[in-house]
Amino acid sequence: MMTFIDTSAFYAVLDRDDDNHQKARRLWNDVFSDDNTIVTSNYVLVESFTLIQQRLGLEAVRAF
Numbered sequence: 001m002m003t004f005i006d007t008s009a010f011y012a013v014l015d016r017d018d019d020n021h022q023k024a025r026r027l028w029n030d031v032f033s034d035d036n037t038i039v040t041s042n043y044v045l046v047e048s049f050t051l052i053q054q055r056l057g058l059e060a061v062r063a064f
Helices: 007-014 021-033 042-056 058-063
Strands: 002-004 037-039
Touching (some): 042 058
Parallel strands (some): 002 037
8 A cells, every 4th residue: 555644644743732643643653564655745845844843843853
């Protein structure tokens, strides 16, 4: 199976205060435990970097 990961999924996994954090963590673990291909786009990565830096700081971007 192939799963596309978007900005909201990346952010929800990283931010413990996000309303969807717990659900995103469970799904994240499931996605990586199966025989699954993870895909995203350059646009999603740029958007994710910007959002994470703005809301969580530069250290969070480096960790991401």
